[in-house]
Amino acid sequence: MNINEQLSIHAKQNPNHIAYIFHDQATSYSDFEQQVKNVSFGLAKLGYKKGDHLALIAWNSPYFLMTMYGALRLGLVVIPINPMYTVNEMEYILKNGDVKAVIAMDVILDQLNDSMEQRLPNVRHFISCDTGEQVAQTDHSLFPRHLKFTELFEIGKYPFEFLHIHEDDPAVILYTSGTTGHPKGTILSHRSVYYGAKSFAEHFQIKKSDRMITTLPMFHVFSLMVAVNGPLVHGATLLMMQDFSPREVFRLAKKYQATIFAGVPTMFSYLLQNDTDEFKKKESFQSIRLSVSGGSPFPVVMLREFQQLFGVQVIEGYGLTEAAPVTFNPDNGPIKPGSIGVCVPYMEAKVVDVFGEEVVDGIEGELVVKGAAMMKEYYKKPEETANALRENWFYTGDIAYRDCEGYFYIVDRKKDVVIVNGYNVYPREVEEVLYKHPYVVEAAIVGRPHPNSGEEIIGFVVTDNHKVSAKELIQFCKRFLAEYKIPTSIEFMEELPRNTTGKILKTMLKQKAYEIEHK
Numbered sequence: 307m308n309i310n311e312q313l314s315i316h317a318k319q320n321p322n323h324i325a326y327i328f329h330d331q332a333t334s335y336s337d338f339e340q341q342v343k344n345v346s347f348g349l350a351k352l353g354y355k356k357g358d359h360l361a362l363i364a365w366n367s368p369y370f371l372m373t374m375y376g377a378l379r380l381g382l383v384v385i386p387i388n389p390m391y392t393v394n395e396m397e398y399i400l401k402n403g404d405v406k407a408v409i410a411m412d413v414i415l416d417q418l419n420d421s422m423e424q425r426l427p428n429v430r431h432f433i434s435c436d437t438g439e440q441v442a443q444t445d446h447s448l449f450p451r452h453l454k455f456t457e458l459f460e461i462g463k464y465p466f467e468f469l470h471i472h473e474d475d476p477a478v479i480l481y482t483s484g485t486t487g488h489p490k491g492t493i494l495s496h497r498s499v500y501y502g503a504k505s506f507a508e509h510f511q512i513k514k515s516d517r518m519i520t521t522l523p524m525f526h527v528f529s530l531m532v533a534v535n536g537p538l539v540h541g542a543t544l545l546m547m548q549d550f551s552p553r554e555v556f557r558l559a560k561k562y563q564a565t566i567f568a569g570v571p572t573m574f575s576y577l578l579q580n581d582t583d584e585f586k587k588k589e590s591f592q593s594i595r596l597s598v599s600g601g602s603p604f605p606v607v608m609l610r611e612f613q614q615l616f617g618v619q620v621i622e623g624y625g626l627t628e629a630a631p632v633t634f635n636p637d638n639g640p641i642k643p644g645s646i647g648v649c650v651p652y653m654e655a656k657v658v659d660v661f662g663e664e665v666v667d668g669i670e671g672e673l674v675v676k677g678a679a680m681m682k683e684y685y686k687k688p689e690e691t692a693n694a695l696r697e698n699w700f701y702t703g704d705i706a707y708r709d710c711e712g713y714f715y716i717v718d719r720k721k722d723v724v725i726v727n728g729y730n731v732y733p734r735e736v737e738e739v740l741y742k743h744p745y746v747v748e749a750a751i752v753g754r755p756h757p758n759s760g761e762e763i764i765g766f767v768v769t770d771n772h773k774v775s776a777k778e779l780i781q782f783c784k785r786f787l788a789e790y791k792i793p794t795s796i797e798f799m800e801e802l803p804r805n806t807t808g809k810i811l812k813t814m815l816k817q818k819a820y821e822i823e824h825k
Contacts, residue, residue, distance in 0.1 A: 308471060308496040309503060309535055310379045313339060316541040323514060326544040327562065328368055335541070338375075341368070341459075345376025348462030349407070352431060356381030356469050359403055359479070362525075363387045363396065363410035366548050369435040369455065370524045371534070373409050378477055378496070381469050382407075385479045385491070386525035389414055390806045393422075398488055399481050400426055403685065409433045409455065423451065433458055473497035479685055480527055482627045491685030492627045501678035502527075502630055503535035505650040510566075510596055510637045516542040518566045519558055521550045521573070526807045527630045528600050531679070532623075533568045552580035556590040563593040570601035570808035574612050574620065575747070584615060591616045596637065598623060602809050603716060603734055605741040605749075606644050622646055624716065628700055629653070629680040633714055645713040646706075653677035655714060657706055662696065665707075670717055673706035674699040705732070722812060724753030724761050726790045731763060733812075736793065739786045743779060745771040748802050750810045751793065754819045764819040765793040768801055797822065 321336035522529035623634035624646035635647035718732040733751035740749035776796040
């Protein structure tokens with residue numbers, strides 16, 4: 307079974323049920339199935355074959371859905387690319403990923419410009435998706451490799467015989483946002499993609515009547531598995547948003563009686579801080595039965611504040627580009643704030659020591675995972691694959707522990723641990739304390755080299771009261787933390803640097819901490 311086979315089943319069994327709504331326009335499962343066929347047929351007519359790589363550079367839209375499902379049905383390997391990347395970042399992935407076709411929003415292709423034709427000779431077609439914005443007009447007689455998506459759609463209105471898709475065939479290559487050097491391409495098979503979606507859908511008992519607010523960027527693994535394929539694999543409806551907007555989330559939730567919201571902690575924070583009347587906020591979320599969070603740790607103080615205001619449980623989970631999802635707090639069991647929960651169906655996890663031996667409950671070690679939703683390998687990187695995958699277990703690089711009831715807790719990233727006078731300091735522990743302060747909106751902790759202690763703790767915060775001082779916040783930390791865990795310096799910022807999926811960019815903060823010291 308794969309996600310396309312499941313889509314065809316829903317289209318036959320429930321042809322008029324709504325698959326997705328975008329800009330208040332509804333598309334049924336029957337119509338979605340036909341759209342997917344048109345894209346597949348069109349790509350086949352252009353000469354693309356099973357195993358060819360297609361880059362998809364689009365924001366949340368029907369274009370993304372049609373292209374991904376259409377290309378996968380033909381056996382192509384889809385490489386979703388963040389549309390906010392620079393031209394240089396895109397070009398690296400297009401070359402490294404051996405891409406033969408590019409489907410992108412017209413404004414993005416406009417940025418890539420004509421010189422990309424010469425720099426990417428292996429790309430046979432650049433196919434543009436109309437945004438309605440003003441872009442340079444391409445003369446197709448001069449650039450025959452350029453097509454419009456509508457032309458692809460028209461070409462594909464005729465039947466085509468599909469090849470058999472094996473579950474171990476590569477389906478998607480997701481490029482990780484590397485903190486050093488270039489990003490790595492993570493290969494997910496058709497099996498991985500299907501079971502990533504199925505594990506979420508089964509864990510939370512997704513039904514046809516569910517309506518998911520899909521605002522997470524679709525090029526990201528969290529969105530693909532949880533906010534897109536997870537609902538679709540069980541025949542539910544997507545309420546698609548092109549971009550995240552708190553007001554639009556409230557509008558969609560109320561108008562379409564949304565039942566599920568998935569987001570990263572930053573999104574939940576913006577929903578809390580939005581100036582919409584509190585009563586209207588809560589009223590908009592009355593139909594929500596499930597809110598799930600992932601992507602980065604959810605500060606416990608903020609989590610409780612959200613639950614109190616909106617009257618809905620926030621269920622935390624965990625996953626990586628290489629395996630998603632792995633864990634979630636249960637939908638029908640105890641939810642433990644601060645925990646990433648228990649393993650979802652088809653996935654396993656354990657905590658190991660430096661020798662790879664499993665440790666007892668309550669002891670910290672490295673989290674390792676395996677299961678049906680795990681990656682095949684890193685693209686063209688056998689050494690890194692061998693280092694990360696050992697005896698079918700993926701070594702995550704996250705420090706964690708498991709309690710006696712089987713719930714996992716992320717302590718911190720292995721690489722983010724700060725060592726002060728030989729003692730390990732986990733940034734998340736200090737950040738949680740700072741979040742307890744009534745004026746702190748956001749907080750991040752990094753380490754900075756120190757001649758005596760090895761490293762020192764540096765804090766970066768965003769506050770909603772400019773009168774609060776660094777000295778006050780440091781004194782506040784002393785009430786909860788041992789001396790060696792206390793920040794030696796706290797810097798105030800208007801906002802913390804984040805990537806497009808909401809993760810705080812600690813490499814940038816480490817650089818800033820270094821620059822402050824050497825002013």
